[in-house]
Amino acid sequence: MARTSTADSRAASALPRAEGPSIGARLFDTFGPFIVIGSLVVAWEIAAQRQLVIPFLLPAFSTVVMKIVDDVTTGAFFMNAGLTLYRTAIAFTLAAVSGVVVGILMARVVSFRWFFDPLVSVGLPSPKVALLPVFMLWFGLFDLSKILLVAFSACFQIIITTWHGTRGVEKELIWSARSLGANERQLLWEIVVPAALPQILTGLQIAMPVCLIVILVTEMAMGGGGLGDAMLVNARYVRSPGVFAGIIEIGSVGFCVIKSMEWVRRRLLVWHQETQREETTF
Amino acid sequence: MNKTIALAWRYTPILLLALAWEAITQFGLISEYALPTFTSVLVSFGDLFFEELLPHTAQSVARGFTALVVAIVVGMTAGILMAWYKPIRIVVNPFIQMFYPLPKSALIPLTIMWLGLGDVSKISLIFIGCLLPVVVSAFNAARGVENVLVWSARGLGATEREVLREVVVPAALPEVLNGIRVALALAFILMVTGELIIANNGIGFLINFLGDGGDYKGMFAGVIMITAVGFCADRLYLMGMRRILIWRE
Numbered sequence: 001m002a003r004t005s006t007a008d009s010r011a012a013s014a015l016p017r018a019e020g021p022s023i024g025a026r027l028f029d030t031f032g033p034f035i036v037i038g039s040l041v042v043a044w045e046i047a048a049q050r051q052l053v054i055p056f057l058l059p060a061f062s063t064v065v066m067k068i069v070d071d072v073t074t075g076a077f078f079m080n081a082g083l084t085l086y087r088t089a090i091a092f093t094l095a096a097v098s099g100v101v102v103g104i105l106m107a108r109v110v111s112f113r114w115f116f117d118p119l120v121s122v123g124l125p126s127p128k129v130a131l132l133p134v135f136m137l138w139f140g141l142f143d144l145s146k147i148l149l150v151a152f153s154a155c156f157q158i159i160i161t162t163w164h165g166t167r168g169v170e171k172e173l174i175w176s177a178r179s180l181g182a183n184e185r186q187l188l189w190e191i192v193v194p195a196a197l198p199q200i201l202t203g204l205q206i207a208m209p210v211c212l213i214v215i216l217v218t219e220m221a222m223g224g225g226g227l228g229d230a231m232l233v234n235a236r237y238v239r240s241p242g243v244f245a246g247i248i249e250i251g252s253v254g255f256c257v258i259k260s261m262e263w264v265r266r267r268l269l270v271w272h273q274e275t276q277r278e279e280t281t282f
Numbered sequence: 283m284n285k286t287i288a289l290a291w292r293y294t295p296i297l298l299l300a301l302a303w304e305a306i307t308q309f310g311l312i313s314e315y316a317l318p319t320f321t322s323v324l325v326s327f328g329d330l331f332f333e334e335l336l337p338h339t340a341q342s343v344a345r346g347f348t349a350l351v352v353a354i355v356v357g358m359t360a361g362i363l364m365a366w367y368k369p370i371r372i373v374v375n376p377f378i379q380m381f382y383p384l385p386k387s388a389l390i391p392l393t394i395m396w397l398g399l400g401d402v403s404k405i406s407l408i409f410i411g412c413l414l415p416v417v418v419s420a421f422n423a424a425r426g427v428e429n430v431l432v433w434s435a436r437g438l439g440a441t442e443r444e445v446l447r448e449v450v451v452p453a454a455l456p457e458v459l460n461g462i463r464v465a466l467a468l469a470f471i472l473m474v475t476g477e478l479i480i481a482n483n484g485i486g487f488l489i490n491f492l493g494d495g496g497d498y499k500g501m502f503a504g505v506i507m508i509t510a511v512g513f514c515a516d517r518l519y520l521m522g523m524r525r526i527l528i529w530r531e
Contacts, residue, residue, distance in 0.1 A: 028372065029372065032373070032376075033372065033375060033376040033379070034376075036372070036373055036376045037376050037380070056395075057395065057396060115298075116295070118292055118293045118294075118295050118296050119295060119296065121513075122296065122513045123509075124467070124516070125466070125467055125515065125516030126470070126508065126509040127467075127471045127473065127475075127512055128471075129486075130474045130478075130485070130486060130489055130505050130508045132478055132490075133489055133490050133492075133493030133494070133501055134493070134502070134505060136493070137316065138316060153471075206464070209385060210471070213385045213386060213471060213472075213475070214471075216385050216387040216388055217387045217390075217475045217479065220387070220390065220479050227388075228387070231391055232479070235391035235395065240395060243391050243392055243395060244392075246388065246391070247384070247388050247389065250385060250388040251380070251383065254383035254384050255383040255384075257383070258382075
């Protein structure tokens with residue numbers, strides 16, 4: 001009997017919509033995340049102040065904040081973030097345009113598909129950053145090689161999702177448009193691209209974190225300014241507050257980039273049912 | 283027999299690309315310092331295979347595999363528990379929200395500072411990178427499990443643990459397996475990345491080392507090696523995934 005009653009209460013807790021939470025529970029829901037992060041920061045500060053850990057390994061949170069404030073006020077942060085974002089933006093645009101074009105062509109032209117299918121299936125899982133020394137050899141140490149390596153790393157993912165998305169467009173849509181007299185160009189722009197857009201955007205959203213990972217690596221390996229370079233310099237000179245500040249700075253930049261992509265997705269897909277649905281993803 | 287021909291036909295473009303590479307370099311359209319001939323790269327591949335390529339790749343793959351396995355176990359557990367128990371979700375979610383948008387390569391200097399140059403620092407870097415896709419996909423999948431399934435199992439008298447093991451985990455499996463595929467690709471990227479920046483062994487180190495030393499044939503051989511390993515790992519994973527999900531059809 002006792003077992004049944006606990007099972008019942010569990011059943012209720014597994015169904016968030018059915019339960020009526022108390023005020024305490026609701027407060028915890030709202031402020032829980034802030035309490036967790038806040039206590040983490042406080043624990044960090046105390047551990048560092050009491051020197052429970054060697055200061056080199058864990059500088060105090062306040063020291064790290066000071067370093068970030070310093071970076072922001074001197075403008076170093078904006079310069080480095082600007083350089084990194086500028087490279088990422090060009091590389092991402094390059095990858096997006098070439099990836100979407102190749103992906104759509106693969107779905108529509110048989111010979112294209114035959115040629116690119118094996119290349120993409122080999123290229124997608126292989127770690128493209130391994131080509132870093134090759135790109136350094138071919139394109140030098142400056143922006144060109146960084147941008148091209150990032151674009152190359154990201155484009156396979158975009159090609160494959162565009163291809164699958166375009167291929168998956170419902171035949172009925174295409175037939176109806178044809179019977180209503182749409183020509184090939186209209187068919188592409190009015191039917192195929194909008195219908196495949198959710199998948200294409202998913203591909204872009206997967207590709208962006210890869211872009212950010214690779215751009216930092218190229219900056220660490222080749223120098224030339226940017227957040228990755230700044231961070232590695234700090235690590236070389238054993239300035240650990242700089243390393244921690246770098247992680248927080250890079251994290252905030254990444255956060256902004258990824259959130260703005262989600263925003264763009266919602267804007268572009270206002271008409272799509274996924275926007276109207278309740279959100280279950282992160 | 284037909285299958286073999288179809289497979290050969292499918293991968294002909296790669297052969298064409300190799301032929302184009304050989305032709306371009308043989309006719310001297312590109313300096314051999316920029317791109318050695320394909321045949322010379324193959325010879326170098328054969329020379330280096332047992333001495334250099336295989337041991338370095340084995341070291342890299344061993345690190346990547348360890349990290350991936352730990353990430354899968356920890357990530358699945360965390361994701362499913364997060365979906366099932368609200369307090370866990372509230373405590374763990376902020377960390378995930380914080381680390382999700384961070385490009386994991388930013389942690390390379392930190393892992394080196396804390397854990398040194400050895401295996402541990404590289405394994406932890408790959409582990410952190412792989413963990414998030416697994417957690418997020420497990421969480422989404424477990425939340426998406428149909429309530430009807432859960433209710434039926436409870437109605438048939440399943441305990442909480444049985445519901446998790448017999449209903450939630452299998453129902454979430456397809457999506458989790460897709461998340462793990464993303465993690466697999468990330469594992470390879472981070473594996474090579476960590477070694478390119480600072481390391482003293484591993485395939486990423488080897489490629490960088492040979493490139494720095496001017497042995498471009500060896501460098502390209504290394505790139506071919508890691509591409510082949512990445513491709514095989516992905517194919518093996520897909521085969522395994524189909525096997526695991528055979529009950530779905």
